[in-house]
Amino acid sequence: MARPPSVHDDELYDRLAEVFRTAGYEGASLGALAESTGLKRASLYHRFPDGKAQMAEAVLGRVERLFDGLLEPMRTDPDVRAGIARSAARIAEFYGGGLLSCVLDTLPLSGAPDRVRLRAAAVADGWISAMADAARRGGRAEDDARSAAEDAFAQVEGGLVYGRLFGDGTPFRRALARLPDLLLG
Amino acid sequence: MARPPSVHDDELYDRLAEVFRTAGYEGASLGALAESTGLKRASLYHRFPDGKAQMAEAVLGRVERLFDGLLEPMRTDPDVRAGIARSAARIAEFYGGGLLSCVLDTLPLSGAPDRVRLRAAAVADGWISAMADAARRGGRAEDDARSAAEDAFAQVEGGLVYGRLFGDGTPFRRALARLPDLLLG
DNA sequence: GTCTATATTTGGATAGAC
């Protein structure tokens, strides 16, 4: 009979994500991915026959599902401003208060296959679209809502760049604190 | 007699920068660096006996000197707002309208030696400090000036993250257009 | 499903000729 997996999918993806987040696509070596997951390289190939590209895509899928949860208040709270604020708090926690890097930043570096880059863009677009929707429900015009959401995304990602450079999550947290005003004007 | 170098320092650094920018530290292989510069790997080691770390540091030094030029209006224009706007225009051009990645984002990824990471942080700090100084000359309080400059840095870097993901420099350019208001309040 | 072992390529780095 089949042996049960020693690490279940979501935890496996999370451990892979940790490597991709801090190292980028090319920098994430099979050795580092194997060490982080506790699996041997050959076992990773059993789970992901297409190799590193498939691992990166699985990580992005996992991030997409996690973001569904983070964005849920922003999507459903009838009090739009309160929903945005609650989602902001979840996002802040997800990124370790601003000290963790984001795969959407580090994964699309050179070396990543197109399908990985496109998947990363799709995940980012889901996040931005959710913010734009909230802005519209908050009364902003179509175009304003979209560009405000794009700017919000950039401010959060930039906060993470600052956090990686200086080990200080303050600008990241300020960006999230501004999120309701940014989106609702 | 000594053979003249086939590529002069600044151009050499620029070509190395292109690789580090798009690939990060680990992703920038000696092969890619050699191809980009037109030198063989052994020739790169003649120029940089300490190898890749020294190349990355040289690139950061070059970026620091280039930023001196970009920031000159912001540092010297008696009309603070006009100086910020002129520097913003130079920065926009430097980053290809928002479609080029920034070494300050990609170089400090995992794999980079501490001295490279520290050098990147020092370069970023020079930029942020120049913006904070301008904000102070524009009348902002000490602390406000610093956090405004940090936020401005994050918004520009985040714009570049967006640009890499979507091939669209619009949010980056919006961030730079906001720079005077961001810094002067 | 995970492992050891292995094939093959690419990585970083050095020696020595020109």
Add this chain to the structure above:
DNA sequence: GTCTATCCAAATATAGAC
């Protein structure tokens, strides 16, 4: 200063035992 040749470690990837 640049090159070819070379060394060795680490990279991706596969085969086959358990």
